[in-house]
Amino acid sequence: MTNFLQQVVSGLASGGIYGSLALAIVIIHRSTGVINFAQGEMATLSAFVCWTLLDHGWSFWPAFAVTLVLSFAGGVAIQQVLIRPLQGSPLLGIVILTIGLLIAINGLTTWIWGGAAKQFAGPFSTSPINVDGVAFSKQDIGVIAVSVVVVVLVGLLFTRTKAGLGLRAAAVNPVEARLVGVRVAAMLAVGWGLAAALGAVAGVMAAPSLFLEPNMMQTVLLYSFAAAVLGGMDSPVGAVVGGLLLGVLLNLTGTYVHWIGGELRLATALAVILGVLLVRPAGLFGRTAVRRV
Amino acid sequence: MRMKLIGLGLAVVVLALLPVPLSEFRTVQLATVGAYFIAILGVDVLTGHSGQISLGHGAFIAVGAYTTAILMANHGVQDYWTIPIAAGVAGGVGLVAGVPALRLSGLYLALATFGIAIAFPTILKKFDHFTGGSTGITLFGKPTQTGHGAGVLGLTNNEWLYALTWTVAVVCFLIVWWLVESRFGRSLRAVRDSELAAAASGINRSAYKVAAFGISAAFAGVAGALLAINIAYVSPDTFPIQLSLFLLVGAVVGFFGSIWGAVLGALLIQFLPDIVGLIPHVNTKQAGPTTFFYGLVLVVLMLALPLVLRAGAAIANRGYSRAQ
Numbered sequence: 001m002t003n004f005l006q007q008v009v010s011g012l013a014s015g016g017i018y019g020s021l022a023l024a025i026v027i028i029h030r031s032t033g034v035i036n037f038a039q040g041e042m043a044t045l046s047a048f049v050c051w052t053l054l055d056h057g058w059s060f061w062p063a064f065a066v067t068l069v070l071s072f073a074g075g076v077a078i079q080q081v082l083i084r085p086l087q088g089s090p091l092l093g094i095v096i097l098t099i100g101l102l103i104a105i106n107g108l109t110t111w112i113w114g115g116a117a118k119q120f121a122g123p124f125s126t127s128p129i130n131v132d133g134v135a136f137s138k139q140d141i142g143v144i145a146v147s148v149v150v151v152v153l154v155g156l157l158f159t160r161t162k163a164g165l166g167l168r169a170a171a172v173n174p175v176e177a178r179l180v181g182v183r184v185a186a187m188l189a190v191g192w193g194l195a196a197a198l199g200a201v202a203g204v205m206a207a208p209s210l211f212l213e214p215n216m217m218q219t220v221l222l223y224s225f226a227a228a229v230l231g232g233m234d235s236p237v238g239a240v241v242g243g244l245l246l247g248v249l250l251n252l253t254g255t256y257v258h259w260i261g262g263e264l265r266l267a268t269a270l271a272v273i274l275g276v277l278l279v280r281p282a283g284l285f286g287r288t289a290v291r292r293v
Numbered sequence: 294m295r296m297k298l299i300g301l302g303l304a305v306v307v308l309a310l311l312p313v314p315l316s317e318f319r320t321v322q323l324a325t326v327g328a329y330f331i332a333i334l335g336v337d338v339l340t341g342h343s344g345q346i347s348l349g350h351g352a353f354i355a356v357g358a359y360t361t362a363i364l365m366a367n368h369g370v371q372d373y374w375t376i377p378i379a380a381g382v383a384g385g386v387g388l389v390a391g392v393p394a395l396r397l398s399g400l401y402l403a404l405a406t407f408g409i410a411i412a413f414p415t416i417l418k419k420f421d422h423f424t425g426g427s428t429g430i431t432l433f434g435k436p437t438q439t440g441h442g443a444g445v446l447g448l449t450n451n452e453w454l455y456a457l458t459w460t461v462a463v464v465c466f467l468i469v470w471w472l473v474e475s476r477f478g479r480s481l482r483a484v485r486d487s488e489l490a491a492a493a494s495g496i497n498r499s500a501y502k503v504a505a506f507g508i509s510a511a512f513a514g515v516a517g518a519l520l521a522i523n524i525a526y527v528s529p530d531t532f533p534i535q536l537s538l539f540l541l542v543g544a545v546v547g548f549f550g551s552i553w554g555a556v557l558g559a560l561l562i563q564f565l566p567d568i569v570g571l572i573p574h575v576n577t578k579q580a581g582p583t584t585f586f587y588g589l590v591l592v593v594l595m596l597a598l599p600l601v602l603r604a605g606a607a608i609a610n611r612g613y614s615r616a617q
Contacts, residue, residue, distance in 0.1 A: 035400050037407065082592065089599050092346060092399055096545065097595035099348070103538055104588025111581030214581075218534065222411045225404055263419045266412040273408050277401055278393055 002134050007251045013140035014209075014223075015247020016147025020202040021217070021224035022231065022239035023154065024195035030234040031171035031191045034083070034094050038101035040221030042078075042196055043203030044214060045105055046071040048113050050204050051120055051212055060123040064204060068197045075196025079189045109214040122208030143205045150201050151240050154194070158236070167191060219266060223250070226269040229276050232286020242284065246272065300553075301466075308459050317451045321523070322563055324451075327458035328519040329543060330559035334469045335512030336544040337552055342473055343505035344485030345394060349406030351537035352413040353510040355527075357383040357517025359417070362430040362527045372522045376461060379518035380511040387510020391503035410537040414529035429528025432521065458519050465512060469552050472508070481505055535584070542591045545598075561590070 021043060028036045046067055053063035082101070086094050124142030128135035158164040169177035170187035178184050202224075203217060210216050227246045231238025246269065253260045253268055260268060276283055312320045332354060340346050357379035364370040364378060390409075394402055417424045424430070448456060472478050483491040484498045491498050521527050543558030566583045569575060575582045 033400075035404060037403075082596065085596060086599065092403075093595055093598060095346075095400060095403055096541065097592055099538060099541060100588045100591030100595060102588065103535070103542070104585050104592060107581050107583065107585025107588055109581070111579065111585055115580060218411065222408055225408065229404070263415055266415045267419075270405075270408040270412040273405055274393065277405060278396055281396075281401070 003255070004252075005134050006136065007255050008248055009136050009144075010140045011248035011251030012244055013137075013143040013247070014251070015227075015244035016144050017202045017206045017220065017243075018223045018227045018247055019240040019243025020147055020150060020198050020205070021220060022227035022243045023151065023236055024198040024202070025224060025228045026231075026233060026236055026239040027191050027195045027198070029228075030236075031167070031188055032083075032094075033091050034098065035225075035233075036195070037095065037098045037221075038078075038105060039195065039199050040217035040224070041102050041105035041109070042071070042074070043199035043206075043220075044212075044217045045074075045109055045203075046196070046200030047120070047203035047207045047212055047216070048109055050200070051113075051118060051207070054121065060121075064123075067200050067204060071196040071200035072193040075193040076189045078196070079192035083192070084185070084188075106214055113214070115214060117211040117213040120207035120212045122205075124208075126208075139208060146201065146205055150198065154198065154236070157194075163190070167194075222266060223247075223269050226272045228283075229273050230283055232283030234287070235283065235285035238283055238285030297553075305463060308463070312452060312455055317449075320451050320455045324454040324458040324523050325520070326556075326559045326563045327455075327462040328516045328523065329540070329562050330462050330556055331465045331519065332513050332516035332540055333543045333547060333555040333558045334465055334552055335509040335516070336540055337547065337555055338469060338472065338481075338512070339505050339509035340541075340544060341551070342478060342485065343481045343502055344399075345502060345505065346399065346403045347406045347506075347509070348403055348537050348541060349409035349413070350509075350513050350540050351410050351532045351534065353383045353387055353513035354517035354520065354536065355413060355417065355529075355532040356386050356510075357514030358521035358527045358531065359424060359430070359517075360514065361518040361521040362432060363423070365432050365521075366430050373457060375522075376515055376518045379514045381514075383514020383517065384507045384511030387513075388503060388507035390510070391506025394506055395499055395502055406537075407534075410534045414532060417529040425528070427529060429526060429531070432525040432527075454523050458523065461515060461519060465515060466552065469512070473552060477501075477504075539587060542587055545591060545594055565590070 021039060024039050024043075025036060028034055028039075049070055050063050050067040053066060054060065058066075078101070082097060083094060086097065122139060122142075124139040126137060126139050129138050129141065130136075156164075158168060166177070166182045167187050167190065169180070169182050170184040171191070174184045177187075202220070206216065206220055210220075223246060224243065227243035228239050229242070230246060231240070231242030249272075250265050250268060254262050254265060311323065315323070332350060335353075336347065336350055360379040360382045361372070361375040364375045365372060370378075394405075397405055418427050421427075446456075473481075480491070480496045480501050483494065483496055484501050488498050517532075520531075524531070539562050543562045544555070545558070546561050547554030547556070547558035565586060569583050569586045
């Protein structure tokens with residue numbers, strides 16, 4: 001039972017990371033229909049920026065804040081320079097472009113920081129905390145707390161502010177949103193910025209436990225895809241819930257199903273992706289798309 | 294048509310003579326280019342002609358490579374005989390993969406195949422009694438099973454690798470050429486452009502899409518077999534996600550659907566590191582810069598493609614109005 005609880009909590013911690021990145025993917029997907037394959041590498045780049053600030057003697061939270069701002073700006077810049085010119089061309093072309101971006105950013109981080117894994121001192125101590133005889137890692141609790149705060153903030157932004165209303169309007173119906181005065185082009189750029197900042201949260205939270213290296217987020221990206229698909233590619237709530245569910249699922253199957261173990265985690269995530277897409281493509285929270293043929 | 298045949302004839306002559314002025318090292322490199330060329334032909338059939346994207350072709354290449362490696366290492370099969378078997382096995386896997394792919398539209402297929410490419414090496418590691426796990430399978434020390442060792446035409450080992458690869462590549466090219474020019478290819482493109490219209494014209498779209506997957510995977514399997522023979526070693530890390538993505542770069546460089554452009558893509562995959570090395574102050578000993586430029590090429594191409602297509606359409610229209 002003790003082990004079970006520990007596994008659930010550490011599953012929730014990695015689930016929070018998957019959920020944050022999945023949320024980033026969903027925000028872009030539901031506003032433009034694009035799946036951003038570069039989201040994971042953008043997150044790695046953000047984590048490297050944060051590492052560099054820490055390396056220059058900054059303390060964690062200011063470095064984290066500056067990283068978020070820079071990532072937001074980077075996301076907006078990528079949308080403006082690379083994605084906007086292709087607006088209206090076939091989606092597949094834009095998706096292939098994001099794959100190019102994946103490769104290019106991966107190369108860039110290797111070029112600048114080298115391929116060796118770096119120790120990343122997170123804000124939370126790795127010492128355990130005892131609750132009723134069960135030892136939880138403080139780092140896991142901290143990561144869960146940060147994920148919850150971030151998700152609640154994004155939720156408030158979407159549902160309680162005028163900018164959030166504009167973002168949702170631009171995503172749901174760009175033509176009519178433009179008619180009532182929403183600056184749709186700006187909203188799309190803000191969406192990319194927001195997604196990049198969310199990715200930065202995921203990257204910086206993942207770095208202490210995964211060790212920082214250029215390919216760090218490649219597996220996390222697959223888990224996040226699985227989370228987003230599980231929750232429904234168009235549902236922000238679904239992305240977060242999907243992330244948490246997947247984190248716990250992977251930990252429990254890894255611990256208790258012996259032939260899966262630690263080695264088939266990726267294959268399990270792949271099975272989730274394929275299973276959901278084939279059985280219930282809308283995911284747990286998505287609405288079933290009705291298509292006129 | 295006649296121009297194309299002449300072009301092909303010239304290409305074959307150039308290919309046959311190319312090893313003469315080149316060093317052994319370059320000859321081996323060009324053999325690898327041949328293997329990439331075959332894989333890109335497969336991607337062309339699938340993505341260019343049937344409109345289904347695959348980011349997971351590295352997995353089919355791995356299936357072909359492992360088929361060859363296991364047959365050669367454990368069953369003493371001659372290297373060239375493993376190639377058709379590798380094609381069959383990978384093609385069969387492709388057919389099986391093609392069935393669920395029917396239910397996935399564009400982006401979701403990209404997502405699912407991306408997942409396959411990332412997860413496949415871990416699956417190879419897991420079933421280690423069959424695949425040799427992380428250490429892989431080495432094919433050194435089996436000289437009699439290679440064409441060179443068997444004394445075919447008295448070629449040196451590197452010449453044998455080159456000759457084998459490009460002979461297979463030319464055969465593959467002819468098959469693909471015939472496929473895309475035939476009724477089969479027209480039907481594929483009809484399904485790609487409008488499933489509804491194709492179905493209304495009596496084309497069994499499911500059968501064609503699954504067949505395209507199988508054929509494409511079979512070519513990937515051939516490429517994998519040749520890579521295994523060339524490198525004489527396979528391991529899960531021989532087929533990282535990067536390989537699948539680079540193939541996509543190669544296919545885009547060759548302009549999707551143009552089987553003639555595939556050779557450009559294959560050359561790019563092999564020689565981009567050398568080209569990047571020409572830029573001053575760039576150290577290509579390190580993996581970063583080369584990878585960066587692979588990505589950059591793809592990004593720039595995708596940004597330029599709409600312009601290229603528009604220009605192409607304008608030129609085509611000019612020809613049309615002149616014909617009027």
